[in-house]
Amino acid sequence: MEGERESRMSQDEGFLRAIIDNPDDDTPRLIYADWLEEQGQPRGEFIRLQVRRAALAAGDPARAEMELRERQLLAEHEQRWLRPLRPWVREWQFHRGFVERVRIPAEWAVGAGRGVFQRTPVRHARFNEATYLIGDLAALPGLAWLRSLDLGHNLLTAGHLEPLTRSPYLARLETL
Structure with a gap:
């Protein structure tokens, strides 16, 4: 069994x-x-x-x-x-049978929450509390399939966003 x-x-x-x-x-x-x-x-x-x-x-x-x-x-x-996503995901939306849209605190995403990207085809992510974690987020391989990335409600400057422009994992990104 x-x-x-x-x-x-x-x-x-x-x-x-x-x-x-x-x-x-x-x-x-x-x-x-x-x-x-x-x-x-x-x-x-x-x-x-x-x-x-x-x-x-x-x-x-x-x-x-x-x-x-x-x-x-x-x-x-x-x-x-x-259940496999609940420890990390605060909001979600199913599309074509899977959670494809999520809202995750950035700290969780760069920690244990990185597993979210191995458990569902996330296409749209919103990270909050991300101001000082942009570089860590930009280094997440799980972002490789993202179509949109929402960093609204974060206090960001152009300098904060620079790591995202260099990230090899955001090539498919259509909306920031």
Whole structure:
């Protein structure tokens, strides 16, 4: 039984790594959703719903029913799904089945919280309390997939932002 659980965790980590490494590709997400559904996990349905909804036009009538089912699944399972992230993440938003938008205190992100970036495909991050940690944040490999970085509500000067301009991990950044 213990070996079976470890095997499931290893497979789970493999799927997650593929999703994090290919955040724009829905195929790894849908493969993972299939696997989760085979394991009887409702997260598979949630991933599939969000991937399908993300592909729909804003006015598509199917959206309302999908959103209702997503809310039902979140009401029942969100706290369990967030358990690996909860020690560090203060705010979050699911997109295409995974937490992709987070708000994290900078001190947590450069400490033990760096694991957040290994557990979910973070695309949008807001760091607060970051004024004196910008250099440490800029050195986080987990930022490599970020599309947007929000440092609002921090007391920053142009000098504070210089480490970000030199960071090799922010090449995909579209919004600062």
